[in-house]
Amino acid sequence: MEVTRKQLADGVYLTCLPARKFKTSLLSAQFVTPLAEETASAYALLPAVLRRGTVTYPDMGALAARLDKLYGARIDYTVRKKGESQCVGFVASFIDDSFVPGGERLLEPVAELLGELVCDPATERGRFVPAYFESEKTNLIDAIRSIINDKRDYADSRLLREMCAGEAYGIPRLGSEEDAERLQLRKLYAQYGKLIGASRLELFYSGSADRRRVEDALLSAFATLPRENIRETFPAQTHPARQEVLRVTEELDVTQGKLGMGFACRSDDTAALLMGNTLFGGSSNSKLFLNVREKLSLCYYASSLYHRQKGIITVSSGIEFENYQKAYDEIMAQLDAVRNGDLEDWELDGARSTLLNAYASMGDSQGKLENFYLGQAATGQSETPEELAEQVRNVTPERIFNAMKSVELDTVYFLRGKEEAE
Amino acid sequence: MKQSFYERLGESVYRETLPNGLQIYVVPKPGYAKKYAFFATRYGGMDTRFCLNGQWLDTPAGIAHYLEHKMFDTKEGNALQELAKNGAEPNAFTSNAMTGYYFDSTDHFEENLEILLSFVSIPYFTEESVAKEQGIIGQEIRMVEDNPDWQIYVRMMRALYKNSTARTSIAGTVESISHITAETLYDCHKAFYTPSNMVLTVVGDVDPIHVVDLARRVLPREGGPVIPRDHGTEPPEVAEKETSLAMEVSCPQFLTGFKCKPAGETDYLRTAVIGDLACDILLGDSSPLYLRLYDEGLINTSFGGSFEMMPGVAYLYAGGDSKDARKVRGEILKEAERLVKEGIDEEFYQQVRKAAFGANLRGLNSFENIAVSLTEGYFNGYDPFRFPQVFDEVTKEDIQNFLRENITEEQCVLSEIVPR
Numbered sequence: 001m002e003v004t005r006k007q008l009a010d011g012v013y014l015t016c017l018p019a020r021k022f023k024t025s026l027l028s029a030q031f032v033t034p035l036a037e038e039t040a041s042a043y044a045l046l047p048a049v050l051r052r053g054t055v056t057y058p059d060m061g062a063l064a065a066r067l068d069k070l071y072g073a074r075i076d077y078t079v080r081k082k083g084e085s086q087c088v089g090f091v092a093s094f095i096d097d098s099f100v101p102g103g104e105r106l107l108e109p110v111a112e113l114l115g116e117l118v119c120d121p122a123t124e125r126g127r128f129v130p131a132y133f134e135s136e137k138t139n140l141i142d143a144i145r146s147i148i149n150d151k152r153d154y155a156d157s158r159l160l161r162e163m164c165a166g167e168a169y170g171i172p173r174l175g176s177e178e179d180a181e182r183l184q185l186r187k188l189y190a191q192y193g194k195l196i197g198a199s200r201l202e203l204f205y206s207g208s209a210d211r212r213r214v215e216d217a218l219l220s221a222f223a224t225l226p227r228e229n230i231r232e233t234f235p236a237q238t239h240p241a242r243q244e245v246l247r248v249t250e251e252l253d254v255t256q257g258k259l260g261m262g263f264a265c266r267s268d269d270t271a272a273l274l275m276g277n278t279l280f281g282g283s284s285n286s287k288l289f290l291n292v293r294e295k296l297s298l299c300y301y302a303s304s305l306y307h308r309q310k311g312i313i314t315v316s317s318g319i320e321f322e323n324y325q326k327a328y329d330e331i332m333a334q335l336d337a338v339r340n341g342d343l344e345d346w347e348l349d350g351a352r353s354t355l356l357n358a359y360a361s362m363g364d365s366q367g368k369l370e371n372f373y374l375g376q377a378a379t380g381q382s383e384t385p386e387e388l389a390e391q392v393r394n395v396t397p398e399r400i401f402n403a404m405k406s407v408e409l410d411t412v413y414f415l416r417g418k419e420e421a422e
Numbered sequence: 423m424k425q426s427f428y429e430r431l432g433e434s435v436y437r438e439t440l441p442n443g444l445q446i447y448v449v450p451k452p453g454y455a456k457k458y459a460f461f462a463t464r465y466g467g468m469d470t471r472f473c474l475n476g477q478w479l480d481t482p483a484g485i486a487h488y489l490e491h492k493m494f495d496t497k498e499g500n501a502l503q504e505l506a507k508n509g510a511e512p513n514a515f516t517s518n519a520m521t522g523y524y525f526d527s528t529d530h531f532e533e534n535l536e537i538l539l540s541f542v543s544i545p546y547f548t549e550e551s552v553a554k555e556q557g558i559i560g561q562e563i564r565m566v567e568d569n570p571d572w573q574i575y576v577r578m579m580r581a582l583y584k585n586s587t588a589r590t591s592i593a594g595t596v597e598s599i600s601h602i603t604a605e606t607l608y609d610c611h612k613a614f615y616t617p618s619n620m621v622l623t624v625v626g627d628v629d630p631i632h633v634v635d636l637a638r639r640v641l642p643r644e645g646g647p648v649i650p651r652d653h654g655t656e657p658p659e660v661a662e663k664e665t666s667l668a669m670e671v672s673c674p675q676f677l678t679g680f681k682c683k684p685a686g687e688t689d690y691l692r693t694a695v696i697g698d699l700a701c702d703i704l705l706g707d708s709s710p711l712y713l714r715l716y717d718e719g720l721i722n723t724s725f726g727g728s729f730e731m732m733p734g735v736a737y738l739y740a741g742g743d744s745k746d747a748r749k750v751r752g753e754i755l756k757e758a759e760r761l762v763k764e765g766i767d768e769e770f771y772q773q774v775r776k777a778a779f780g781a782n783l784r785g786l787n788s789f790e791n792i793a794v795s796l797t798e799g800y801f802n803g804y805d806p807f808r809f810p811q812v813f814d815e816v817t818k819e820d821i822q823n824f825l826r827e828n829i830t831e832e833q834c835v836l837s838e839i840v841p842r
Binding site: 093094099131139142146148150294297299300349353357 | 451455507554564571717
């Protein structure tokens with residue numbers, strides 16, 4: 001069944017992903033806006049505040065009861081970073097009509113609730129309910145602070161922050177703690193008007209209903225959405241070159257060290273970099289996994305990630321503090337191996353099948369599909385997973401080696417334990 | 423081969439038991455590109471003491487998990503690589519009562535299945551390869567020791583249980599795993615990795631007959647004896663009421679656990695459904711208690727609860743971030759008392775049942791979830807796909823009885839992590 005993308009209104013697009021095989025349907029409404037320090041934490045806060053209540057369902061109790069009665073439908077607010085765009089909104093998931101006892105239909109009421117959450121929030125004297133604002137602001141600050149609880153995530157995020165300082169890509173998806181502290185009730189309501197009025201709205205549906213029905217339900221649900229001077233979205237800027245590798249060390253009270261390394265890719269051969277990264281550290285068959293972990297037992301995890309929408313590669317690993325230099329040298333040695341084509345045939349075949357398997361099975365998960373197509377829409381790209389798979393199929397080893405030769409070390413981040421105080 | 427169709431779920435299950443005792447399930451999923459295989463043994467972190475050839479053996483904590491890591495080694499090299507070459511994504515996990523090996527792949531499924539069945543049934547390790555693994559697992563243990571979610575949970579289990587091996591950490595400690603040798607690993611494999619102690623589940627667009635034929639061809643012809651295990655005799659009372667640890671975290675977190683009466687041999691699924699519903703009614707995110715505590719700022723969206731069962735034990739637990747964990751625990755106890763005394767509101771009960779049905783149905787989107795629940799069902803004597811019928815049978819009184827028997831001050835423990 002074919003994927004379609006259609007403009008429903010000024011700056012409103014619907015991507016339909018028809019499927020009959022799931023027990024559930026998915027509806028998603030995402031506002032796409034440039035990621036910026038000034039607005040990141042405000043926009044991150046908005047869907048959380050909106051999720052607290054609407055005119056018809058004015059508090060969490062009323063909303064939760066409504067969702068329970070729709071057979072445990074879920075509407076989660078989401079804040080995501082796609083390239084240098086921030087995407088905020090809601091993802092709804094509800095059981096597909098064919099499994100609802102008594103032939104009840106869930107698509108229309110869920111769409112309506114989604115529209116209400118966006119367009120008709122509970123308000124008091126022309127602004128958000130102060131109690132909702134205050135408690136969600138506290139939650140946002142807690143969420144930003146809690147990144148430190150998972151040291152792997154923390155180290156990954158610190159690496160990006162350092163590597164892309166001054167670029168939109170370095171901004172965490174929830175913004176900074178300081179900006180979140182400064183958020184104000186009155187100003188947030190104005191920012192809400194701007195977000196829903198002037199940014200692109202991307203809608204997604206996956207399920208068994210026909211497109212006509214989905215369009216009708218969404219047009220009716222978002223009938224009162226304001227639309228004016230819709231801002232365009234842009235692909236991410238290229239990471240600027242650095243004269244000298246940036247090296248950052250941080251100390252925290254931890255027992256395991258984290259070594260993060262960021263690389264800039266100076267090639268735009270996406271398919272070759274996808275392959276190169278998979279060979280380097282993108283699978284359990286990669287150079288990093290087999291050598292740094294399996295052969296040298298230097299760590300429990302060592303993997304690399306290609307940020308397709310930004311053109312960088314980051315390496316993430318957990319090591320004993322004293323193994324820093326060994327792990328660093330080994331990671332660089334493995335990168336060289338990929339650059340120099342020091343590879344066996346099975347490694348190439350394996351990396352290719354890993355990627356092809358990932359693209360082929362994307363259609364088996366509604367969440368992955370929605371996330372993929374949102375990323376494409378937010379960064380102005382249009383390839384389908386099948387087209388990306390086709391590109392990967394056609395990449396030659398020479399293209400991979402050349403693309404990986406353009407990969408240069410940019411930033412090294414090391415998190416280690418504090419010296420024991422005697 | 424027996425086929426059952428579950429109309430209310432839109433699912434079919436093919437079942438076959440091989441002469442060697444292996445149980446096979448195949449769940450066809452037309453329209454999916456991905457095919458998933460899950461091969462599991464009834465052997466997990468809890469099974470440290472067992473009887474082999476008439477002799478009781480005490481094995482080091484963490485050995486089932488250690489064995490899981492080492493099973494990927496083959497005479498030719500490593501099964502992970504073999505599978506990854508075919509684009510399959512293999513992995514494994516060890517839980518308290520089970521070790522499962524799995525992969526999903528879109529191509530070469532039968533070839534991959536053959537690799538999976540062989541490497542799990544043919545152990546290959548040397549003293550050297552076993553010693554080397556201590557570095558990797560040691561790092562894994564260090565990693566989880568830094569994780570507050572892990573610390574808070576393990577400490578809660580130690581507070582709940584005095585003797586049951588439910589209190590043993592699945593990965594063990596750096597110290598305990600240092601006693602593991604190739605010989606003990608071979609013993610454990612011989613005892614527990616026999617076809618009669620295992621289940622194979624395949625989910626996806628496959629031919630069930632091919633799956634059964636392949637298993638018959640690749641696996642050993644003989645099953646093994648039933649291995650008696652000793653999980654410790656657990657008294658009804660908890661081991662300690664409170665436990666607290668300071669870590670590098672941003673805000674205090676807590677888990678409060680309630681030691682529940684374990685399920686009988688024949689009512690596992692029913693107990694699970696009652697426990698889950700009781701948890702939703704008591705503190706789920708549409709419950710009066712949740713909404714009140716959220717409004718008062720005592721909990722946030724991190725708050726949640728769950729009901730769990732393992733061999734010989736059952737517990738309900740809940741937690742998240744809170745600035746006043748004692749207050750939250752007190753409110754949970756008061757709410758349970760209120761529900762027992764005043765009864766459960768009928769409209770609220772129906773609403774929660776609808777939601778729970780939806781959540782269970784949603785679970786069938788996940789191949790892994792389907793395979794794990796069929797396997798758990800087999801090990802504990804129930805059919806997980808019968809949940810709609812069980813939902814029909816359970817009553818409000820069952821929930822009230824559950825709360826009366828289990829959610830009490832005496833059965834309650836508190837585990838906290840506080841910022842340094």
